Amino acid sequence: MVKIGLLGSGFVADFYMDGLRDVPGAEVVANYSRSEKRAQEFGKRHGIPRQYTTMDALCADPDVQMVVIGLPNHLHLDAVRVATAAKKAMVCTKPLARSASEAAEMVRLARSAGVMHGYAETEVFSPDVMKARAIIESGAVGDLLTIRAREAHSGPHAAHFWNAQLAGGGALLDMGCHTIEAARYLFGKEHAIKDVFAWGATLVHKEKTTGEDNAVLLLRLDDGRTSLTEASWTAKGGMELRNEIYGTKGRIVTDTSSTRVRAFIEESAGYLMEKADAETGWVFPIPDEARVYGYQEEMRYFVECFANKAMPRENFVDGYVVNCVIDAAYASMKSGHWEPVNVDRSVVG
Numbered sequence: 478m479v480k481i482g483l484l485g486s487g488f489v490a491d492f493y494m495d496g497l498r499d500v501p502g503a504e505v506v507a508n509y510s511r512s513e514k515r516a517q518e519f520g521k522r523h524g525i526p527r528q529y530t531t532m533d534a535l536c537a538d539p540d541v542q543m544v545v546i547g548l549p550n551h552l553h554l555d556a557v558r559v560a561t562a563a564k565k566a567m568v569c570t571k572p573l574a575r576s577a578s579e580a581a582e583m584v585r586l587a588r589s590a591g592v593m594h595g596y597a598e599t600e601v602f603s604p605d606v607m608k609a610r611a612i613i614e615s616g617a618v619g620d621l622l623t624i625r626a627r628e629a630h631s632g633p634h635a636a637h638f639w640n641a642q643l644a645g646g647g648a649l650l651d652m653g654c655h656t657i658e659a660a661r662y663l664f665g666k667e668h669a670i671k672d673v674f675a676w677g678a679t680l681v682h683k684e685k686t687t688g689e690d691n692a693v694l695l696l697r698l699d700d701g702r703t704s705l706t707e708a709s710w711t712a713k714g715g716m717e718l719r720n721e722i723y724g725t726k727g728r729i730v731t732d733t734s735s736t737r738v739r740a741f742i743e744e745s746a747g748y749l750m751e752k753a754d755a756e757t758g759w760v761f762p763i764p765d766e767a768r769v770y771g772y773q774e775e776m777r778y779f780v781e782c783f784a785n786k787a788m789p790r791e792n793f794v795d796g797y798v799v800n801c802v803i804d805a806a807y808a809s810m811k812s813g814h815w816e817p818v819n820v821d822r823s824v825v826g
Contacts, residue, residue, distance in 0.1 A: 479503050479780050482535045482565075484556055485547030486510035486519040488634055489570055493547050493597075494523045496772030503780045509535045532556055536563035543568065543593070543783050549637040550575050550644045557583045561590035568595040568779045572654040573796025575645025577804045580797040581824045587793050595779040595789040596796040600655040600718075601662040602771035602778065605731040609722055610663055612729055619726030624660050624704040627719045628652035629712035630752035632682060632690070639686040647688025649677055650803055652708035656720075657799045658791075660696065660704035663722060670798075671699045672815045675806035681711040694806050697815075715761065716752045718770075733770065736763045794825050 481497070483490055483505055490508075497503050507527040510516035516528040529535040536544060536559050544560045546553060546569040553574055560567050567587065573596055574580035587594040600606055613621055633639060633651065641647050661670070673696045677689030690710040697703050709717075718733035734750070738761065745756040750763040751770075767773050775791075782789045801820050809816040 479783050480506045480540050480542045481545055481780075482507040482509070482538060482541035482543070483525070483545050483547060484509045484532055484535065486512075486515045487547065487549075490519065490547040492767055492770070492772050493545055493570075493776065495767035496774075496776040497780075498767075499773060500777045500780050502784060503776070506540050507535050507538050532559045536560050536565055541565060543779075545597075546570060549635070550650075551637070554579050554583060557586050561586040561592060564590055564592060566593040566783050568597050568776075569793070569796065571596070571598050571658075571796070572645075572650055572800060572803070573793060574800050575650075577797060577800040577819075577821075580793070580800040581821060584793045584797050584824050593783055593786075593788060594793040595775075595782065596658075596791045596793055597775055597779070598655065598658045598791055598795070598799075599771035599775060600659045601791060602775035603718075603731075603733050603769065604771075604774065605733045605769075606659060606662070606720065606771070607774070609720065609729045609731050613663060613722070613724070617727060618722070618724030618729060621664060621722065621724050622702060623723045624663060625707075625721040625723075626656035626659060626704065627707040627709075627717050628655050629707065629709035629717040630715065631713050631754050632685075632710045634752070639682070639688070641686055641688030644688070646803065646807065647677065647679075647686060647692070648690050648708045648710045649675065649692035649694060649706075649806060650688075651710075653692060653694055653706050653803065653806070654799050655718075656704070656706040656708070657694075657696065657802050658795060659720060661795070661798070663720075664698060664702065664704070666795075668698045668700060668702070669820070670696050670802055670818045672697050672817045673802060673805045673809055674815045675809040677807075677810045689810070692806075692810075696802060696818075713754055715750060715754055734763065736761050738762050738764060797824055
């Protein structure tokens with residue numbers, strides 16, 4: 478039995494608990510929130526025996542073997558400092574950090590502590606995207622040429638996302654981190670991302686944020702192939718999670734937020750899906766949402782890695798590379814030119 482301590486009590490923490498629910502050999506024994514009330518409510522809702530109001534106290538719990546970090550971006554580095562000081566294995570939500578420099582420090586801390594570190598990028602654990610990779614590896618679509626991805630909804634649910642200075646960025650950081658790592662996963666990580674061209678603007682939510690609420694990112698591999706990302710916080714009608722993958726002999730389309738369930742209702746039925754913009758009329762609920770998005774598969778995988786003393790295929794180094802790409806993208810937004818992706822070889826190993 479792998480015993481887990483969960484840092485966080487917000488939206489993504491609930492998803493992690495849903496993802497862990499059916500993972501054999503996993504037990505969440507403690508949870509943390511800065512608010513004692515929120516910590517107690519979260520623990521009661523999910524049947525967690527112990528609650529803490531400091532990260533130090535949770536990481537000092539001798540029963541906790543692996544720490545899952547489900548906190549706002551600005552707290553990730555502090556959480557890793559505390560967890561590595563206690564020699565705890567870690568799994569951190571996306572994006573790994575607010576910048577490549579923060580992410581590099583997290584990699585170095587994890588290595589110095591000699592602990593397992595997992596990067597919880599759900600996109601590359603989504604059954605749809607994993608199936609797409611399997612089709613690519615089979616050779617059925619020939620040589621992979623280009624990818625077009627869209628991640629969009631009508632805006633974040635929590636205030637900390639809207640504070641661009643605190644969060645580290647806007648829609649590109651929040652949504653684009655998914656598509657960047659998906660491109661690396663689908664093209665193959667042996668193909669480095671050479672440079673990027675990006676645009677971003679605050680088109681709608683000027684009263685809420687100084688960060689971009691819409692962005693476009695074109696990344697180019699060292700062999701010239703490309704991936705195009707559209708990221709938006711202004712798309713009405715619910716979540717969009719889409720990949721179009723083109724090869725010399727075919728194409729693959731994944732549409733993770735689509736559902737075979739639709740209903741017309743005049744009264745609210747409660748929670749339907751993440752970022753649903755309507756509770757009545759035509760609605761499109763997603764059954765088993767945690768599995769569809771990749772939470773269940775990633776949690777199962779990280780628990781297995783810990784039990785088998787293996788380093789995950791998605792770890793802090795991957796999160797660092799994603800942050801390097803995003804840093805270059807923000808530089809491109811300012812310069813209006815292609816910008817190189819600068820990766821420190823001592824960090825990636």
